[in-house]
Amino acid sequence: MANFHYNPHISVDCVIFGFDDERINILLIKRKQEGKNIYALPGDLVRKGEDLDHAATRVLFELTNLQNLYLEQFKTFGSPDRINDPLDIEWVNSIREHPEVRVITIAYNSLVKVEDVEFAPASFAEEVLWHPIDKPQKLAFDHNDIANTGWAMLREKIKREPLIAFSLLPEKFTLRQLQTLYEAIVGSSLDKRNFRKRMLRNKFLVALEEKQSGVSHKPAQYFKFDEAIYKEDFAKDQWFLF
Protein backbone atom coordinates (compact mmCIF):
# COMPACT_ATOMS: atom_id res chain seq x y z
CA MET A 1 0.00 0.00 0.00
CA ALA A 2 1.46 3.31 -1.01
CA ASN A 3 2.50 5.92 1.46
CA PHE A 4 -0.86 7.54 2.06
CA HIS A 5 -1.99 9.06 5.29
CA TYR A 6 -5.23 7.70 6.61
CA ASN A 7 -7.82 9.21 8.85
CA PRO A 8 -8.14 6.54 11.53
CA HIS A 9 -11.66 7.57 12.51
CA ILE A 10 -13.59 7.23 9.29
CA SER A 11 -14.02 4.38 6.88
CA VAL A 12 -16.24 3.53 3.93
CA ASP A 13 -17.80 0.15 3.21
CA CYS A 14 -19.33 -0.85 -0.11
CA VAL A 15 -22.23 -3.15 -0.83
CA ILE A 16 -21.59 -4.00 -4.46
CA PHE A 17 -24.49 -5.61 -6.29
CA GLY A 18 -24.32 -7.75 -9.38
CA PHE A 19 -26.93 -9.75 -11.29
CA ASP A 20 -26.09 -13.09 -12.88
CA ASP A 21 -29.33 -13.60 -14.88
CA GLU A 22 -30.78 -15.50 -11.98
CA ARG A 23 -30.14 -13.84 -8.65
CA ILE A 24 -28.70 -10.72 -7.19
CA ASN A 25 -25.33 -11.11 -5.52
CA ILE A 26 -23.00 -8.96 -3.50
CA LEU A 27 -19.24 -8.88 -3.52
CA LEU A 28 -17.56 -10.23 -0.40
CA ILE A 29 -13.97 -10.37 0.72
CA LYS A 30 -12.78 -13.61 2.25
CA ARG A 31 -9.99 -13.72 4.77
CA LYS A 32 -8.55 -16.69 6.61
CA GLN A 33 -8.13 -16.40 10.34
CA GLU A 34 -7.42 -19.22 12.78
CA GLY A 35 -8.44 -21.75 10.17
CA LYS A 36 -11.81 -20.11 9.63
CA ASN A 37 -13.13 -18.31 6.59
CA ILE A 38 -14.31 -14.86 7.55
CA TYR A 39 -16.35 -12.83 5.09
CA ALA A 40 -16.64 -9.06 5.02
CA LEU A 41 -17.74 -6.20 2.84
CA PRO A 42 -15.01 -4.41 0.93
CA GLY A 43 -14.03 -1.13 2.54
CA ASP A 44 -11.15 1.01 3.65
CA LEU A 45 -10.23 3.91 5.87
CA VAL A 46 -10.70 7.32 4.34
CA ARG A 47 -7.48 9.15 3.60
CA LYS A 48 -6.63 12.45 5.15
CA GLY A 49 -8.17 15.17 3.02
CA GLU A 50 -10.07 12.65 0.93
CA ASP A 51 -13.72 13.14 0.12
CA LEU A 52 -16.07 10.36 1.27
CA ASP A 53 -17.40 9.63 -2.21
CA HIS A 54 -13.86 9.56 -3.48
CA ALA A 55 -12.90 6.96 -0.91
CA ALA A 56 -15.80 4.74 -1.96
CA THR A 57 -14.95 5.19 -5.62
CA ARG A 58 -11.38 4.24 -4.85
CA VAL A 59 -12.38 1.06 -3.01
CA LEU A 60 -14.57 0.09 -5.94
CA PHE A 61 -11.88 0.76 -8.48
CA GLU A 62 -9.21 -1.13 -6.59
CA LEU A 63 -11.50 -4.11 -6.38
CA THR A 64 -13.23 -4.24 -9.76
CA ASN A 65 -11.09 -2.06 -11.98
CA LEU A 66 -14.27 -0.16 -12.88
CA GLN A 67 -15.10 3.52 -12.77
CA ASN A 68 -18.23 5.60 -13.23
CA LEU A 69 -20.39 3.08 -11.46
CA TYR A 70 -23.71 3.74 -9.87
CA LEU A 71 -22.75 4.69 -6.33
CA GLU A 72 -24.87 5.97 -3.51
CA GLN A 73 -24.21 6.59 0.10
CA PHE A 74 -27.04 5.05 2.09
CA LYS A 75 -26.25 5.08 5.80
CA THR A 76 -23.56 5.69 8.36
CA PHE A 77 -22.85 3.15 11.05
CA GLY A 78 -21.26 4.46 14.19
CA SER A 79 -22.31 2.37 17.12
CA PRO A 80 -19.50 2.46 19.69
CA ASP A 81 -19.53 -1.34 19.81
CA ARG A 82 -19.54 -2.02 16.08
CA ILE A 83 -16.50 -4.19 16.60
CA ASN A 84 -16.96 -6.72 19.36
CA ASP A 85 -16.24 -10.18 18.05
CA PRO A 86 -12.81 -11.31 19.36
CA LEU A 87 -11.77 -12.41 15.88
CA ASP A 88 -12.63 -9.01 14.47
CA ILE A 89 -10.73 -7.26 17.23
CA GLU A 90 -7.70 -9.41 16.59
CA TRP A 91 -7.93 -8.65 12.90
CA VAL A 92 -8.18 -4.92 13.45
CA ASN A 93 -5.21 -5.03 15.79
CA SER A 94 -3.19 -6.74 13.10
CA ILE A 95 -3.88 -4.33 10.26
CA ARG A 96 -4.65 -0.91 11.73
CA GLU A 97 -2.15 1.62 12.89
CA HIS A 98 -4.59 2.91 15.52
CA PRO A 99 -6.69 -0.15 16.30
CA GLU A 100 -8.15 1.29 19.46
CA VAL A 101 -9.97 4.30 18.02
CA ARG A 102 -13.65 4.27 17.34
CA VAL A 103 -14.29 4.06 13.63
CA ILE A 104 -17.50 5.15 12.06
CA THR A 105 -18.19 3.85 8.61
CA ILE A 106 -20.12 5.39 5.78
CA ALA A 107 -21.85 2.68 3.75
CA TYR A 108 -22.39 2.85 0.00
CA ASN A 109 -24.46 0.86 -2.44
CA SER A 110 -23.01 0.24 -5.84
CA LEU A 111 -24.28 -1.51 -8.96
CA VAL A 112 -22.03 -3.22 -11.45
CA LYS A 113 -22.43 -5.25 -14.59
CA VAL A 114 -20.85 -8.53 -13.55
CA GLU A 115 -19.33 -9.23 -16.94
CA ASP A 116 -17.35 -5.96 -16.74
CA VAL A 117 -15.65 -6.80 -13.48
CA GLU A 118 -12.00 -7.72 -13.67
CA PHE A 119 -10.93 -8.85 -10.27
CA ALA A 120 -7.67 -7.18 -9.53
CA PRO A 121 -5.14 -9.09 -7.48
CA ALA A 122 -6.23 -6.70 -4.78
CA SER A 123 -3.69 -5.63 -2.25
CA PHE A 124 -5.99 -5.95 0.72
CA ALA A 125 -8.16 -8.84 -0.39
CA GLU A 126 -7.19 -12.44 -0.13
CA GLU A 127 -10.16 -13.59 -2.13
CA VAL A 128 -13.18 -11.97 -3.67
CA LEU A 129 -16.46 -13.71 -4.40
CA TRP A 130 -20.05 -13.14 -5.43
CA HIS A 131 -22.56 -14.18 -2.81
CA PRO A 132 -26.36 -14.36 -3.32
CA ILE A 133 -28.01 -11.59 -1.38
CA ASP A 134 -30.86 -13.81 -0.24
CA LYS A 135 -28.63 -16.58 1.09
CA PRO A 136 -27.74 -16.02 4.75
CA GLN A 137 -24.05 -15.60 5.49
CA LYS A 138 -22.46 -14.39 8.68
CA LEU A 139 -20.24 -11.42 8.02
CA ALA A 140 -17.58 -9.71 10.09
CA PHE A 141 -18.13 -6.60 12.24
CA ASP A 142 -21.62 -5.13 11.75
CA HIS A 143 -21.52 -5.97 8.06
CA ASN A 144 -24.68 -8.08 8.17
CA ASP A 145 -26.53 -5.04 9.36
CA ILE A 146 -24.88 -2.92 6.68
CA ALA A 147 -25.58 -5.34 3.85
CA ASN A 148 -29.20 -5.92 4.88
CA THR A 149 -29.86 -2.22 5.21
CA GLY A 150 -28.22 -1.55 1.86
CA TRP A 151 -30.29 -4.20 0.12
CA ALA A 152 -33.51 -2.91 1.65
CA MET A 153 -32.69 0.64 0.62
CA LEU A 154 -31.69 -0.40 -2.87
CA ARG A 155 -35.02 -2.14 -3.38
CA GLU A 156 -36.91 0.91 -2.21
CA LYS A 157 -34.80 3.12 -4.41
CA ILE A 158 -35.32 1.02 -7.51
CA LYS A 159 -39.04 0.91 -6.96
CA ARG A 160 -38.99 4.68 -7.01
CA GLU A 161 -36.46 5.03 -9.82
CA PRO A 162 -36.53 1.79 -11.80
CA LEU A 163 -34.11 3.32 -14.24
CA ILE A 164 -31.10 2.52 -12.16
CA ALA A 165 -31.79 -1.21 -12.39
CA PHE A 166 -30.32 -1.07 -15.89
CA SER A 167 -26.91 -0.59 -14.30
CA LEU A 168 -27.11 -4.26 -13.37
CA LEU A 169 -27.79 -5.50 -16.90
CA PRO A 170 -25.40 -5.93 -19.81
CA GLU A 171 -25.55 -3.43 -22.65
CA LYS A 172 -27.88 -5.70 -24.57
CA PHE A 173 -30.35 -7.89 -22.79
CA THR A 174 -33.58 -9.77 -23.33
CA LEU A 175 -36.89 -8.90 -21.78
CA ARG A 176 -36.68 -12.15 -19.87
CA GLN A 177 -33.48 -10.98 -18.21
CA LEU A 178 -35.08 -7.69 -17.36
CA GLN A 179 -38.11 -9.41 -15.90
CA THR A 180 -36.02 -11.81 -13.84
CA LEU A 181 -34.11 -8.85 -12.48
CA TYR A 182 -37.27 -7.06 -11.45
CA GLU A 183 -38.62 -10.23 -9.91
CA ALA A 184 -35.46 -10.53 -7.86
CA ILE A 185 -35.93 -6.97 -6.69
CA VAL A 186 -39.60 -7.12 -5.78
CA GLY A 187 -39.33 -10.66 -4.49
CA SER A 188 -42.32 -12.06 -6.35
CA SER A 189 -43.03 -13.29 -9.84
CA LEU A 190 -44.64 -11.06 -12.41
CA ASP A 191 -46.99 -11.79 -15.30
CA LYS A 192 -45.03 -11.97 -18.53
CA ARG A 193 -47.54 -10.27 -20.81
CA ASN A 194 -48.31 -7.48 -18.43
CA PHE A 195 -44.65 -6.92 -17.72
CA ARG A 196 -43.86 -6.58 -21.41
CA LYS A 197 -46.80 -4.36 -22.05
CA ARG A 198 -45.75 -1.92 -19.37
CA MET A 199 -42.08 -2.05 -20.20
CA LEU A 200 -42.51 -1.49 -23.90
CA ARG A 201 -44.53 1.63 -23.21
CA ASN A 202 -41.19 3.12 -22.25
CA LYS A 203 -39.64 4.36 -25.47
CA PHE A 204 -36.15 4.27 -24.04
CA LEU A 205 -36.20 0.50 -24.37
CA VAL A 206 -35.15 -0.03 -27.95
CA ALA A 207 -35.14 -3.32 -29.80
CA LEU A 208 -31.89 -4.25 -31.50
CA GLU A 209 -31.67 -6.17 -34.76
CA GLU A 210 -29.85 -8.91 -32.98
CA LYS A 211 -31.41 -12.02 -31.54
CA GLN A 212 -30.23 -14.65 -29.14
CA SER A 213 -28.47 -17.56 -30.79
CA GLY A 214 -27.51 -21.00 -29.69
CA VAL A 215 -30.48 -21.43 -27.41
CA SER A 216 -32.66 -24.50 -27.82
CA HIS A 217 -35.89 -22.58 -28.13
CA LYS A 218 -37.28 -19.57 -29.89
CA PRO A 219 -34.50 -16.97 -29.62
CA ALA A 220 -35.30 -13.80 -27.75
CA GLN A 221 -34.81 -10.35 -29.15
CA TYR A 222 -32.13 -8.17 -27.63
CA PHE A 223 -32.92 -4.71 -26.32
CA LYS A 224 -30.85 -1.84 -25.08
CA PHE A 225 -31.52 0.99 -22.71
CA ASP A 226 -31.23 4.28 -24.57
CA GLU A 227 -30.21 6.92 -22.09
CA ALA A 228 -30.57 9.79 -24.56
CA ILE A 229 -34.19 8.96 -25.25
CA TYR A 230 -34.77 8.55 -21.58
CA LYS A 231 -33.43 11.99 -20.82
CA GLU A 232 -35.29 13.72 -23.65
CA ASP A 233 -38.71 12.23 -23.36
CA PHE A 234 -39.14 11.22 -19.80
CA ALA A 235 -39.34 13.18 -16.65
CA LYS A 236 -38.17 11.25 -13.65
CA ASP A 237 -41.49 9.88 -12.64
CA GLN A 238 -43.31 9.55 -15.88
CA TRP A 239 -42.91 5.84 -15.65
CA PHE A 240 -43.42 3.51 -12.81
CA LEU A 241 -43.34 -0.18 -12.86
CA PHE A 242 -44.67 -0.96 -9.44
Added chain:
Amino acid sequence: MANFHYNPHISVDCVIFGFDDERINILLIKRKQEGKNIYALPGDLVRKGEDLDHAATRVLFELTNLQNLYLEQFKTFGSPDRINDPLDIEWVNSIREHPEVRVITIAYNSLVKVEDVEFAPASFAEEVLWHPIDKPQKLAFDHNDIANTGWAMLREKIKREPLIAFSLLPEKFTLRQLQTLYEAIVGSSLDKRNFRKRMLRNKFLVALEEKQSGVSHKPAQYFKFDEAIYKEDFAKDQWFLF
Protein backbone atom coordinates in the same frame (compact mmCIF):
# COMPACT_ATOMS: atom_id res chain seq x y z
CA MET B 1 -21.98 22.48 29.39
CA ALA B 2 -21.37 19.53 31.66
CA ASN B 3 -18.10 17.74 31.84
CA PHE B 4 -18.59 15.37 28.93
CA HIS B 5 -15.88 14.12 26.67
CA TYR B 6 -16.49 14.76 23.02
CA ASN B 7 -15.25 13.01 19.94
CA PRO B 8 -13.80 15.90 17.96
CA HIS B 9 -14.18 14.15 14.61
CA ILE B 10 -17.89 13.41 14.44
CA SER B 11 -20.94 15.60 14.76
CA VAL B 12 -24.65 15.32 14.11
CA ASP B 13 -26.86 17.98 12.55
CA CYS B 14 -30.62 17.96 12.65
CA VAL B 15 -33.11 19.25 10.13
CA ILE B 16 -36.20 19.62 12.27
CA PHE B 17 -39.44 20.06 10.38
CA GLY B 18 -42.63 21.61 11.67
CA PHE B 19 -45.92 22.49 10.01
CA ASP B 20 -47.83 25.61 10.98
CA ASP B 21 -51.06 24.92 9.04
CA GLU B 22 -49.71 26.84 6.12
CA ARG B 23 -46.12 25.98 5.34
CA ILE B 24 -43.39 23.64 6.37
CA ASN B 25 -40.63 25.18 8.43
CA ILE B 26 -37.31 24.10 9.81
CA LEU B 27 -35.70 25.02 13.08
CA LEU B 28 -32.67 27.27 12.83
CA ILE B 29 -30.21 28.56 15.36
CA LYS B 30 -29.25 32.20 15.14
CA ARG B 31 -25.91 33.48 16.32
CA LYS B 32 -24.53 37.01 16.21
CA GLN B 33 -21.07 37.48 14.83
CA GLU B 34 -19.42 40.74 13.83
CA GLY B 35 -22.80 42.41 13.79
CA LYS B 36 -24.26 39.87 11.41
CA ASN B 37 -26.94 37.30 12.01
CA ILE B 38 -25.68 33.88 11.09
CA TYR B 39 -28.12 30.99 10.83
CA ALA B 40 -27.28 27.34 11.22
CA LEU B 41 -28.85 23.97 11.78
CA PRO B 42 -28.85 22.68 15.33
CA GLY B 43 -26.16 20.10 15.95
CA ASP B 44 -23.40 19.03 18.23
CA LEU B 45 -20.30 16.91 18.43
CA VAL B 46 -20.90 13.30 19.31
CA ARG B 47 -19.66 12.30 22.74
CA LYS B 48 -17.06 9.64 23.27
CA GLY B 49 -18.83 6.30 23.39
CA GLU B 50 -22.13 7.83 22.34
CA ASP B 51 -24.25 6.26 19.64
CA LEU B 52 -25.02 8.46 16.64
CA ASP B 53 -28.79 8.20 17.01
CA HIS B 54 -28.40 9.01 20.66
CA ALA B 55 -26.48 12.16 19.85
CA ALA B 56 -29.22 13.31 17.49
CA THR B 57 -31.90 12.49 20.04
CA ARG B 58 -29.96 14.47 22.60
CA VAL B 59 -29.67 17.53 20.36
CA LEU B 60 -33.39 17.38 19.71
CA PHE B 61 -34.27 17.03 23.33
CA GLU B 62 -32.02 19.86 24.45
CA LEU B 63 -33.61 22.10 21.89
CA THR B 64 -37.30 21.20 21.97
CA ASN B 65 -37.71 19.32 25.24
CA LEU B 66 -39.31 16.51 23.22
CA GLN B 67 -38.57 12.82 23.03
CA ASN B 68 -39.75 9.93 20.87
CA LEU B 69 -39.81 12.05 17.77
CA TYR B 70 -39.67 10.80 14.22
CA LEU B 71 -35.96 10.76 13.54
CA GLU B 72 -34.09 9.45 10.56
CA GLN B 73 -30.51 9.64 9.51
CA PHE B 74 -30.40 10.67 5.88
CA LYS B 75 -26.87 11.46 4.81
CA THR B 76 -23.34 12.03 6.02
CA PHE B 77 -21.41 15.08 4.93
CA GLY B 78 -17.67 14.75 5.04
CA SER B 79 -16.15 16.96 2.40
CA PRO B 80 -12.71 18.04 3.60
CA ASP B 81 -13.63 21.66 2.90
CA ARG B 82 -17.03 21.68 4.56
CA ILE B 83 -15.89 24.67 6.60
CA ASN B 84 -14.40 27.40 4.47
CA ASP B 85 -16.19 30.66 5.18
CA PRO B 86 -13.91 32.87 7.32
CA LEU B 87 -16.75 33.63 9.69
CA ASP B 88 -17.42 29.93 10.18
CA ILE B 89 -13.74 29.25 10.78
CA GLU B 90 -13.57 32.00 13.36
CA TRP B 91 -16.67 30.59 15.03
CA VAL B 92 -15.28 27.08 15.15
CA ASN B 93 -12.02 28.38 16.59
CA SER B 94 -13.94 30.10 19.33
CA ILE B 95 -16.01 27.15 20.49
CA ARG B 96 -14.14 23.95 19.66
CA GLU B 97 -11.41 22.41 21.69
CA HIS B 98 -9.82 20.97 18.55
CA PRO B 99 -10.90 23.43 15.86
CA GLU B 100 -8.39 22.19 13.32
CA VAL B 101 -9.59 18.61 12.93
CA ARG B 102 -11.75 17.53 10.05
CA VAL B 103 -15.29 16.95 11.24
CA ILE B 104 -17.73 14.78 9.40
CA THR B 105 -21.34 15.25 10.24
CA ILE B 106 -24.21 12.82 10.17
CA ALA B 107 -27.41 14.58 9.21
CA TYR B 108 -30.83 13.66 10.56
CA ASN B 109 -34.35 14.58 9.61
CA SER B 110 -36.85 14.99 12.38
CA LEU B 111 -40.56 15.78 12.49
CA VAL B 112 -42.21 17.58 15.36
CA LYS B 113 -45.64 18.87 16.19
CA VAL B 114 -44.97 22.57 16.55
CA GLU B 115 -47.42 23.06 19.36
CA ASP B 116 -45.54 20.54 21.50
CA VAL B 117 -42.23 22.34 21.27
CA GLU B 118 -41.07 24.17 24.38
CA PHE B 119 -38.01 26.10 23.47
CA ALA B 120 -35.53 25.52 26.23
CA PRO B 121 -33.18 28.34 27.15
CA ALA B 122 -30.70 26.20 25.28
CA SER B 123 -27.15 26.25 26.43
CA PHE B 124 -25.65 26.47 22.98
CA ALA B 125 -28.28 28.45 21.16
CA GLU B 126 -28.62 32.18 21.30
CA GLU B 127 -31.90 32.15 19.51
CA VAL B 128 -34.09 29.55 17.89
CA LEU B 129 -36.59 30.20 15.13
CA TRP B 130 -38.86 28.53 12.62
CA HIS B 131 -37.93 29.30 9.03
CA PRO B 132 -40.03 28.37 5.97
CA ILE B 133 -38.31 25.61 4.05
CA ASP B 134 -39.14 27.16 0.69
CA LYS B 135 -37.79 30.60 1.55
CA PRO B 136 -34.11 30.90 0.67
CA GLN B 137 -31.79 31.64 3.56
CA LYS B 138 -28.04 31.46 3.59
CA LEU B 139 -26.84 29.11 6.30
CA ALA B 140 -23.46 28.53 7.88
CA PHE B 141 -21.01 25.79 6.88
CA ASP B 142 -22.53 23.38 4.35
CA HIS B 143 -25.89 23.59 6.04
CA ASN B 144 -27.70 24.78 2.93
CA ASP B 145 -26.65 21.59 1.25
CA ILE B 146 -27.68 19.56 4.28
CA ALA B 147 -31.08 21.23 4.65
CA ASN B 148 -31.88 20.97 0.94
CA THR B 149 -30.89 17.34 0.79
CA GLY B 150 -32.89 16.59 3.91
CA TRP B 151 -35.99 18.25 2.54
CA ALA B 152 -35.69 16.43 -0.77
CA MET B 153 -35.28 13.11 0.98
CA LEU B 154 -38.14 13.78 3.35
CA ARG B 155 -40.46 14.47 0.44
CA GLU B 156 -39.44 11.25 -1.26
CA LYS B 157 -39.84 9.36 1.96
CA ILE B 158 -43.31 10.70 2.66
CA LYS B 159 -44.45 9.90 -0.85
CA ARG B 160 -43.46 6.32 -0.19
CA GLU B 161 -44.71 6.20 3.38
CA PRO B 162 -47.31 8.93 3.76
CA LEU B 163 -47.98 7.69 7.27
CA ILE B 164 -45.13 9.61 8.75
CA ALA B 165 -46.62 12.92 7.68
CA PHE B 166 -48.98 12.60 10.64
CA SER B 167 -46.02 13.30 12.90
CA LEU B 168 -46.30 16.89 11.71
CA LEU B 169 -49.97 17.29 12.61
CA PRO B 170 -51.56 17.83 16.00
CA GLU B 171 -53.38 14.93 17.61
CA LYS B 172 -56.66 16.14 16.16
CA PHE B 173 -56.78 17.88 12.85
CA THR B 174 -59.15 18.75 10.04
CA LEU B 175 -59.00 17.32 6.56
CA ARG B 176 -58.13 20.78 5.34
CA GLN B 177 -55.00 20.78 7.50
CA LEU B 178 -54.07 17.37 6.19
CA GLN B 179 -54.57 18.47 2.62
CA THR B 180 -52.54 21.64 3.07
CA LEU B 181 -49.75 19.55 4.53
CA TYR B 182 -49.72 17.20 1.57
CA GLU B 183 -49.84 20.12 -0.82
CA ALA B 184 -46.79 21.57 0.89
CA ILE B 185 -45.03 18.26 0.47
CA VAL B 186 -45.85 17.60 -3.16
CA GLY B 187 -45.57 21.25 -4.08
CA SER B 188 -48.84 21.48 -5.99
CA SER B 189 -52.48 21.88 -5.11
CA LEU B 190 -54.80 18.93 -4.94
CA ASP B 191 -58.49 18.55 -5.70
CA LYS B 192 -60.49 18.68 -2.49
CA ARG B 193 -63.07 16.05 -3.31
CA ASN B 194 -60.60 13.57 -4.70
CA PHE B 195 -58.27 14.11 -1.80
CA ARG B 196 -61.01 13.39 0.72
CA LYS B 197 -62.25 10.39 -1.19
CA ARG B 198 -58.82 8.77 -1.19
CA MET B 199 -57.97 9.73 2.36
CA LEU B 200 -61.22 8.46 3.84
CA ARG B 201 -60.64 5.09 2.23
CA ASN B 202 -57.98 4.70 4.90
CA LYS B 203 -59.76 3.35 7.95
CA PHE B 204 -57.07 4.60 10.29
CA LEU B 205 -58.38 8.12 9.82
CA VAL B 206 -61.17 8.29 12.35
CA ALA B 207 -63.64 11.11 12.74
CA LEU B 208 -63.96 12.54 16.21
CA GLU B 209 -67.21 13.87 17.68
CA GLU B 210 -65.64 17.25 18.00
CA LYS B 211 -65.88 20.06 15.51
CA GLN B 212 -64.04 23.26 15.02
CA SER B 213 -65.46 26.20 16.92
CA GLY B 214 -65.03 29.91 16.75
CA VAL B 215 -64.46 29.97 13.02
CA SER B 216 -66.54 32.30 10.89
CA HIS B 217 -67.72 29.60 8.53
CA LYS B 218 -69.01 26.06 8.58
CA PRO B 219 -66.90 24.31 11.21
CA ALA B 220 -64.80 21.39 10.10
CA GLN B 221 -64.84 17.99 11.68
CA TYR B 222 -61.79 16.86 13.57
CA PHE B 223 -60.08 13.60 12.78
CA LYS B 224 -57.34 11.62 14.45
CA PHE B 225 -54.82 9.15 13.16
CA ASP B 226 -55.43 5.79 14.80
CA GLU B 227 -52.14 3.97 14.91
CA ALA B 228 -53.66 0.74 16.23
CA ILE B 229 -56.02 0.46 13.28
CA TYR B 230 -53.20 1.31 10.97
CA LYS B 231 -51.06 -1.48 12.30
CA GLU B 232 -53.83 -4.08 12.31
CA ASP B 233 -55.42 -3.52 8.98
CA PHE B 234 -52.80 -2.07 6.76
CA ALA B 235 -49.62 -3.44 5.40
CA LYS B 236 -47.06 -0.78 4.74
CA ASP B 237 -47.94 -0.18 1.14
CA GLN B 238 -51.61 -0.89 1.03
CA TRP B 239 -52.27 2.79 0.70
CA PHE B 240 -50.69 5.37 -1.45
CA LEU B 241 -51.73 8.87 -1.97
CA PHE B 242 -49.55 9.80 -4.88
Added chain:
DNA sequence: TTGGGTAAGTGTATTCATTACACTATCTTT
Protein backbone atom coordinates in the same frame (compact mmCIF):
# COMPACT_ATOMS: atom_id res chain seq x y z
C1' DT C 1 -36.62 -35.08 -41.89
C1' DT C 2 -39.50 -35.02 -38.45
C1' DG C 3 -41.33 -34.70 -33.84
C1' DG C 4 -40.65 -33.21 -29.12
C1' DG C 5 -38.85 -29.99 -25.92
C1' DT C 6 -38.45 -25.25 -24.53
C1' DA C 7 -38.88 -20.55 -23.80
C1' DA C 8 -40.43 -16.34 -26.69
C1' DG C 9 -43.96 -13.72 -28.02
C1' DT C 10 -48.81 -12.00 -28.42
C1' DG C 11 -54.47 -9.71 -27.20
C1' DT C 12 -58.69 -9.02 -24.86
C1' DA C 13 -62.11 -8.31 -21.46
C1' DT C 14 -62.75 -6.87 -16.60
C1' DT C 15 -61.86 -4.41 -12.68
C1' DC C 16 -60.31 -0.62 -10.29
C1' DA C 17 -58.31 3.86 -9.44
C1' DT C 18 -57.84 8.62 -11.11
C1' DT C 19 -59.53 12.64 -12.84
C1' DA C 20 -62.43 16.62 -13.73
C1' DC C 21 -65.92 19.29 -12.15
C1' DA C 22 -70.15 22.80 -9.17
C1' DC C 23 -73.31 23.27 -5.81
C1' DT C 24 -75.35 23.13 -0.91
C1' DA C 25 -74.65 23.37 4.22
C1' DT C 26 -73.27 25.62 8.44
C1' DC C 27 -71.26 28.73 11.09
C1' DT C 28 -69.84 33.95 12.25
C1' DT C 29 -70.20 38.73 11.78
C1' DT C 30 -72.50 42.97 10.98
Added chain:
DNA sequence: AAAGATAGTGTAATGAATACACTTACCCAA
Protein backbone atom coordinates in the same frame (compact mmCIF):
# COMPACT_ATOMS: atom_id res chain seq x y z
C1' DA D 1 -81.57 38.71 8.39
C1' DA D 2 -78.19 38.93 4.92
C1' DA D 3 -73.34 38.43 3.53
C1' DG D 4 -69.05 36.18 3.85
C1' DA D 5 -66.35 32.15 4.26
C1' DT D 6 -64.99 27.49 4.22
C1' DA D 7 -66.84 22.61 4.84
C1' DG D 8 -68.72 19.02 2.72
C1' DT D 9 -70.65 16.08 -1.05
C1' DG D 10 -71.41 12.60 -6.15
C1' DT D 11 -71.06 11.18 -10.81
C1' DA D 12 -69.41 10.24 -15.34
C1' DA D 13 -65.30 9.43 -18.24
C1' DT D 14 -60.73 7.99 -18.79
C1' DG D 15 -56.83 5.27 -18.20
C1' DA D 16 -54.08 1.66 -15.78
C1' DA D 17 -53.72 -2.95 -13.77
C1' DT D 18 -54.99 -7.52 -13.81
C1' DA D 19 -56.04 -12.23 -15.19
C1' DC D 20 -55.53 -15.48 -18.51
C1' DA D 21 -53.90 -19.50 -23.02
C1' DC D 22 -52.22 -20.33 -27.31
C1' DT D 23 -48.86 -19.96 -31.26
C1' DT D 24 -44.00 -19.31 -32.91
C1' DA D 25 -39.17 -20.31 -33.65
C1' DC D 26 -35.30 -22.51 -32.60
C1' DC D 27 -32.42 -26.87 -31.07
C1' DC D 28 -31.77 -31.59 -30.61
C1' DA D 29 -32.31 -36.44 -31.06
C1' DA D 30 -34.24 -40.34 -33.20
